[in-house]
Amino acid sequence: MRPLSLKWRLSLLVILVVTVVVGAVSATAYLRIRRTYLGHIDRMLTIMGNALATKVDAARPPAALEAEARLVTQSPWRGTGTHFRVWIAGDAADLAASVPPNGKKAAFLWNLSAARRPDPGEAAFFDVQDKQKHYRLLWKRLGTARGDANIVIAHPSSYEHRRLDEVMATLLLVGGGLILATAVFGTWLVRLGIRPIRKVTDRLSRLGAEDLGDQRLADLVVSRELEPLVEAVERLLERLDAALEQQKQFASDAAHELRTPLSLARSTLELAASQPRQAADYRAAVEEVLGDLDRMDRLIAQLLTLARIDRTRGVPEPVDIRLDAALHERVAEYHACAAARGGEVTAGDLAPCVVRGNEKMLGLVFRNLLDNALTYGPAGGAVRVDLAYGPGQSCTATVRDEGGRLPPEALPHLFDRFYRVESSRSRRTGGSGLGLAIAREVVRRHGGDIWVTSSPGTQTTFHVRLPCTQDADDWAGTAQG
Amino acid sequence: MRVLIVEDEVRLARNIGRMLQAEAACAVDISTDGPDGLHMALSNPYDLIVLDLMLPGMDGLDLLARLRDAGRRTPVLVLTARDTTDDVIRGLDLGGDDYLTKPFKMKELLARARALIRRGYDRPDPVLRAGPIEINTATHTVTYRGRKALLPAMEYRLLEYLAMRAGEVVSKTDIIEHLYDFNAETFSNVVEVYVSALRKRFGADTIRTIRGQGYVLGGEEP
Numbered sequence: 218m219r220p221l222s223l224k225w226r227l228s229l230l231v232i233l234v235v236t237v238v239v240g241a242v243s244a245t246a247y248l249r250i251r252r253t254y255l256g257h258i259d260r261m262l263t264i265m266g267n268a269l270a271t272k273v274d275a276a277r278p279p280a281a282l283e284a285e286a287r288l289v290t291q292s293p294w295r296g297t298g299t300h301f302r303v304w305i306a307g308d309a310a311d312l313a314a315s316v317p318p319n320g321k322k323a324a325f326l327w328n329l330s331a332a333r334r335p336d337p338g339e340a341a342f343f344d345v346q347d348k349q350k351h352y353r354l355l356w357k358r359l360g361t362a363r364g365d366a367n368i369v370i371a372h373p374s375s376y377e378h379r380r381l382d383e384v385m386a387t388l389l390l391v392g393g394g395l396i397l398a399t400a401v402f403g404t405w406l407v408r409l410g411i412r413p414i415r416k417v418t419d420r421l422s423r424l425g426a427e428d429l430g431d432q433r434l435a436d437l438v439v440s441r442e443l444e445p446l447v448e449a450v451e452r453l454l455e456r457l458d459a460a461l462e463q464q465k466q467f468a469s470d471a472a473h474e475l476r477t478p479l480s481l482a483r484s485t486l487e488l489a490a491s492q493p494r495q496a497a498d499y500r501a502a503v504e505e506v507l508g509d510l511d512r513m514d515r516l517i518a519q520l521l522t523l524a525r526i527d528r529t530r531g532v533p534e535p536v537d538i539r540l541d542a543a544l545h546e547r548v549a550e551y552h553a554c555a556a557a558r559g560g561e562v563t564a565g566d567l568a569p570c571v572v573r574g575n576e577k578m579l580g581l582v583f584r585n586l587l588d589n590a591l592t593y594g595p596a597g598g599a600v601r602v603d604l605a606y607g608p609g610q611s612c613t614a615t616v617r618d619e620g621g622r623l624p625p626e627a628l629p630h631l632f633d634r635f636y637r638v639e640s641s642r643s644r645r646t647g648g649s650g651l652g653l654a655i656a657r658e659v660v661r662r663h664g665g666d667i668w669v670t671s672s673p674g675t676q677t678t679f680h681v682r683l684p685c686t687q688d689a690d691d692w693a694g695t696a697q698g
Numbered sequence: 699m700r701v702l703i704v705e706d707e708v709r710l711a712r713n714i715g716r717m718l719q720a721e722a723a724c725a726v727d728i729s730t731d732g733p734d735g736l737h738m739a740l741s742n743p744y745d746l747i748v749l750d751l752m753l754p755g756m757d758g759l760d761l762l763a764r765l766r767d768a769g770r771r772t773p774v775l776v777l778t779a780r781d782t783t784d785d786v787i788r789g790l791d792l793g794g795d796d797y798l799t800k801p802f803k804m805k806e807l808l809a810r811a812r813a814l815i816r817r818g819y820d821r822p823d824p825v826l827r828a829g830p831i832e833i834n835t836a837t838h839t840v841t842y843r844g845r846k847a848l849l850p851a852m853e854y855r856l857l858e859y860l861a862m863r864a865g866e867v868v869s870k871t872d873i874i875e876h877l878y879d880f881n882a883e884t885f886s887n888v889v890e891v892y893v894s895a896l897r898k899r900f901g902a903d904t905i906r907t908i909r910g911q912g913y914v915l916g917g918e919e920p
Contacts, residue, residue, distance in 0.1 A: 477800065479801045481713075483803075488717055491804070
C-alpha cells in the first residue's frame with residue numbers, strides 16, 4: 218500500500234499528540250477535582266468513624282451504642298442523611314444500625330461486597346449507589362475485647378456526584394472542541410507548511426532539457442530546510458548538463474570525423490570530374506576515394522562498438538580467461554601485420570593469469586593497443602607484450618613500442634574520445650581517435666585500469682591492470698591436478 | 699590572384715589548390731599547420747586565405763584573430779566540419795568573411811572564392827572592363843571589341859590582376875607576388891614577357907608603362 222501523504226501523516230500526528238495531551242490534562246484535572254469534593258466527606262467520615270470506634274470498645278448495651286452512634290453521625294452541616302451499622306464479626310445481631318425517619322433501613326449496608334473489606338485495624342473508603350442516590354462509605358475494622366468489630370458509615374454524596382458529572386461534561390466538551398479545532402487548523406497549517414515543497418515541485422516539473430544549462434533554480438527562494446534539496450537538485454542538473462554537453466560534444470566530434478574523409482572523397486571526385494583526364498589519374502582518384510571509404514568504415518565500426526559498450530551495463534557473459542593464452546593469440550594475429558611494416562610483435566614473459574571478463578571485449582582492448590603501437594610506433598620498430606602478476610590481486614599486461622613520441626601534456630588526454638596527439642599525423646595514418654577510448658571503457662568495466670608511460674625518445678608503454686580471479690599458486694594447483 | 703590554403707588534411711588542401719588553379723586562375727600556396735600558415739599569411743600579400751579551423755599547432759580561429767590583429771584585411775574563407783551556429787558565429791565575429799561546412803561542393807567553394815577576391819578589390823561586378831577589353835572573372839573569358847579572345851593561363855592571370863586594379867599603377871613586385879606561388883621560379887623579365895604578349899594581342903596602348911613605377915591598364919592618359 219502506498220504510504221499516506223506527508224500532509225495527512227503530519228496532520229494525524231498533530232491530532233494524536235493534541236488528543237493525548239488534552240486527555241491527560243483533563244483526566245488529571247478531573248481526578249483532582251473529585252478528590253477535593255470527596256475529600257470533605259472522607260474527612261468527616263474519618264472523624265465520625267474514630268468517635269464511634271471509642272464507643273464500641275466499652276461494654277455498652279446495643280441500645281446505648283445505637284444512641285451514641287446516632288449522636289456521633291449527626292452532621293452539624295449535612296443533616297441526618299448519614300447511615301451507619303456496627304457489628305461484631307460472627308454475631309447474629311448488629312450492635313447498632315441507623316434507622317432513617319421513614320423507617321426503611323438502607324439495604325446496601327447489609328449487602329456489602331466482601332472484596333471491599335479492609336484489613337483488620339484498617340479503614341477503607343468507597344462509593345456505593347442506592348436507588349439513584351450516591352453514598353460515600355467508610356468501612357472500618359478494629360479489634361475489641363469482644364471480637365473483630367466492623368463500623369460502616371455512609372454519607373450521601375449525590376450532590377458531589379452531580380457536580381463531578383458537570384465537570385466531566387465540561388472537560389469533554391472543551392477537550393473535544395480542542396481536538397476538532399486542531400484537526401481543522403492543524404491540517405490547514407500543515408498544508409501551509411508544506412507549500413514550499415509544492416513550489417519546488419511545480420518549478421522542477423516545469424524544467425525541460427533546454428533549462429539544464431543556466432542555473433534555473435538559483436532564483437528559487439525556499440526555506441532553509443529545503444535548501445539542501447534544492448541544492449541537490451541543482452547539482453543533479455549540473456551533472457546532467459555536463460553529461461548532455463559531453464554527448465553533444467561527442468556527436469559533434471563524430472560528425473566532424475565522418476565529414477573529413479567525406480569531404481576528401483568529394484573533393485577528389487570533383488577534381489577528377491572537372492576536366493577530361495588520363496586513365497591513370499582516374500585510377501589514382503578512385504584509389505584515394507576507396508581509402509577514404511575505408512577510413513569512414515573503420516570509424517563507423519568503432520562508433521558502433523563504443524555505442525554498444527555504452528548501451529550495455531557491466532560486463533556481459535563473463536567467463537574465466539587465460540589472459541596469457543589470449544595475448545599469445547593476439548601476438549600471432551598481428552605477426553603478419555607487423556612484418557608487412559618491417560617490424561615485429563613479440564610475446565615477452567607472459568605469466569599464467571586468469572581474469573574474469575568478456576572475451577570479445579578484452580580482445581578488442583589488446584587489438585586496439587597493438588594497432589596503436591604499430592600505427593604510431595616507429596616504422597620497423599619492435600612491439601613487445603608482457604604479462605605479470607601484481608599489484609595485489611591483479612595482473613598487469615604491458616604493450617611496449619620503441620617510440621617515445623608522446624609529449625607529457627598529452628598523456629592524461631590520450632584515452633579521451635577523439636583525442637589526438639597531433640591531428641594531421643594521426644589522420645594520415647587513419648586512426649579514428651576512438652580505439653584507446655574504447656580500450657579504457659572496456660578495462661574500467663572489468664574493474665581494471667589502463668594508463669600509459671612514456672620515456673621520450675626511447676619507448677612508450679601501455680599498461681592494462683585487470684583483477685585476477687585466481688592467484689598463481691591456485692592456478693598452478695589446478696594445472697597440475 | 700594568389701590564394702593561401704591552410705588545411706591540415708594534405709589531400710584536401712591539394713585538391714582545393716588544383717581546383718583553384720584550374721578554375722579560378724589562382725596561384726596557390728598550401729600550409730598544413732597553424733603557426734606556418736600564420737607566418738605565410740603575414741609575409742605574403744594574398745588575395746584570399748582558405749582557412750580550416752581544426753589545425754595542429756594553432757587553432758584556425760586563433761590564427762584568424764592574430765591575422766586581424768596584425769591589421770591584415772585579406773579576405774578569409776573559413777572551412778569547418780563543425781556546423782553549429784556558435785562555431786559559425788565565432789568564425790565570422792573573429793574576422794572571417796565567409797564560411798563553408800565540410801563536406802562542401804567544389805563549385806560553391808570556387809564561387810565564394812571568386813566573390814571574396816573581387817570584394818577584396820572592391821569589384822562587386824564579376825565582369826571587369828578596361829576600354830575595349832571585357833573580362834568575365836566567373837567564366838574566365840575575355841572579349842576584345844566584342845570578339846572572344848583565348849588567353850594562355852599566365853596572360854589571363856596578369857590581365858585579370860591589372861583589370862582588378864584598373865587605372866592604378868601596379869609595380870612589378872606586386873605583379874610577381876600576386877601571380878606566382880611560393881615555389882614558382884620566376885625570372886626577372888617574366889612580367890615584361892607577358893606584358894608585351896598582351897600588348898601584341900590588344901594593342902600597344904592597352905597597358906602603359908610608367909617608368910620606374912610599374913604598369914597601368916585602362917584609365918585616363920596622363
